[in-house]
Every structure is written in structure tokens, then in C-alpha cells.
Amino acid sequence: MVKKNIGKEEGKDRQSETQQTVKESDKGASARKKAEEDSVGDKDGELQEVGITEKEEHKEKEQVSDRSGEKEEDISVKLAELQDKYLRLSAEFDNYRKRTLKERIELIKSAGENILVSLLPVMDDFDRAVSLIETTSDCKAMEEGLKLIYGKMKDFLKQNGVKEIDALDKDFDTDLHEAVTKIPAAEKKKKGKVVDVIQKGYYLNDKIIRYAKVVVGE
Numbered sequence: 001m002v003k004k005n006i007g008k009e010e011g012k013d014r015q016s017e018t019q020q021t022v023k024e025s026d027k028g029a030s031a032r033k034k035a036e037e038d039s040v041g042d043k044d045g046e047l048q049e050v051g052i053t054e055k056e057e058h059k060e061k062e063q064v065s066d067r068s069g070e071k072e073e074d075i076s077v078k079l080a081e082l083q084d085k086y087l088r089l090s091a092e093f094d095n096y097r098k099r100t101l102k103e104r105i106e107l108i109k110s111a112g113e114n115i116l117v118s119l120l121p122v123m124d125d126f127d128r129a130v131s132l133i134e135t136t137s138d139c140k141a142m143e144e145g146l147k148l149i150y151g152k153m154k155d156f157l158k159q160n161g162v163k164e165i166d167a168l169d170k171d172f173d174t175d176l177h178e179a180v181t182k183i184p185a186a187e188k189k190k191k192g193k194v195v196d197v198i199q200k201g202y203y204l205n206d207k208i209i210r211y212a213k214v215v216v217g218e
Contacts, residue, residue: 118156125149142203157202165201167194167212176201180212186216 129145136142157163165176171193172179180198185191194214201212 006217051199115160118160119216122152122156125152161203161205162209163203165203165208165212167197167214170194172214172216176208176212177214177216179216182216183217190217 125145126149129142129149132142132145166179169190170177177194178201183195185193185195193216194212195217196215197212198215199210199213201208202210
């Protein structure tokens with residue numbers, strides 16, 4: 001009787017252990033399932049974060065592309081403006097060059113015209129002197145007429161800035177004089193000086209326009 005009871009109790013104990021093992025196994029399975037679910041959730045979160053990051057990078061790339069397009073457009077506009085300015089400046093300079101060239105030609109023509117007009121009265125005096133030579137034998141009148149013409153010519157040259165280079169009896173100066181020849185000086189003090197002027201020299205204002213051709217004593 002005692003053995004039967006002992007057998008029953010052992011059976012109950014085994015049954016209890018079995019149930020305990022099943023419960024623990026169920027708990028383990030639940031824990032593993034929950035861990036798997038948590039892991040899946042974490043992966044989903046990571047994937048969502050990756051998706052958001054990719055979207056942000058895509059937006060940034062689009063913004064950079066838009067800015068690059070705007071910069072290229074700005075550069076094209078500026079380049080077109082610079083080309084337009086260059087063409088305008090080139091045209092203006094060409095017009096300026098042509099205008100100044102035309103003005104210079106007209107100035108040269110008008111300057112020559114003024115000189116010639118001023119010389120015409122002197123030419124009239126020469127005409128009258130030639131007529132007087134043909135019709136009169138009065139040498140004194142002819143002399144006075146020639147002196148009058150000569151005086152007018154000198155006044156005309158002076159008014160236009162032309163001045164004679166003073167050379168006779170001056171020290172020979174290569175900056176002013178051109179030696180045609182040298183002759184023995186009649187006096188010692190004439191040595192190295194201009195003893196004769198073959199052709200007069202002239203200044204135009206302060207510039208020498210013709211050197212005086214002279215004979216130098218030695």
C-alpha cells in the first residue's frame with residue numbers, strides 16, 4: 001500500500017516537472033520571439049533612417065545641381081554683357097579713330113590754307129615789282145619796292161613763329177650751325193667763329209627747322 005502511494009507521488013512529481021519544463025520552454029520561446037520582434041523593429045528603424053538619409057542626400061544633390069545651373073546661367077549672362085560692351089567699345093574706338101584722322105587731315109589742310117592766304121599779299125607785291133622793273137628805269141623806286149616786300153615777308157614769318165638763327169661772328173655751334181667749309185681766319189679772334197653765312201637758318205618757335213650753313217675760320 002505504501003509502495004503504491006509512493007509510486008503515485010513519484011508520478012505526480014514527474015508530471016509536475018514535465019509541466020514546469022514545458023512552461024519554461026514556452027517562456028523561452030516567447031522570449032526568443034520577442035527578441036526577434038525587437039530585432040526586426042530595430043532593423044526597420046534602421047532602414048527607415050537610411051531611407052530618410054538617402055532622401056536628404058538626394059535633396060542636397062538636387063539643390064547643388066540647381067545652384068550649379070544658376071551659376072552657369074549667371075556666367076552666360078555676364079559673358080553676353082561683356083561681349084556686348086566689348087563690341088560697343090570697339091565700335092566707339094573705331095569711330096573715334098576715324099573722326100580724329102579726319103580732323104587731323106582737315107587741320108593740316110586748313111593750316112596750309114591759312115599760310116598760303118597770308119602769303120598772297122606778298123605775292124601781289126612781287127607781281128607789282130616785276131611790272132615796275134619792266135616799265136621803269138628808276139632803280140631807287142625798285143630798291144624801295146623790294147625792301148618793302150622783304151619787310152612784309154619777315155613780318156609774316158615772325159607772326160607765324162619763324163625766327164632767324166643769329167650766326168655771323170658767333171662761335172661755331174654744331175647744335176645750330178652746319179659747316180660748309182673752313183678758311184684761314186683773317187684775325188686770331190675769328191678762329192673758331194662763323195665768318196660767313198651761306199644759307200640762313202631758322203627756328204619755328206623753339207625748334208630748329210633749318211640749320212644755318214656757314215663758313216668757319218680756323
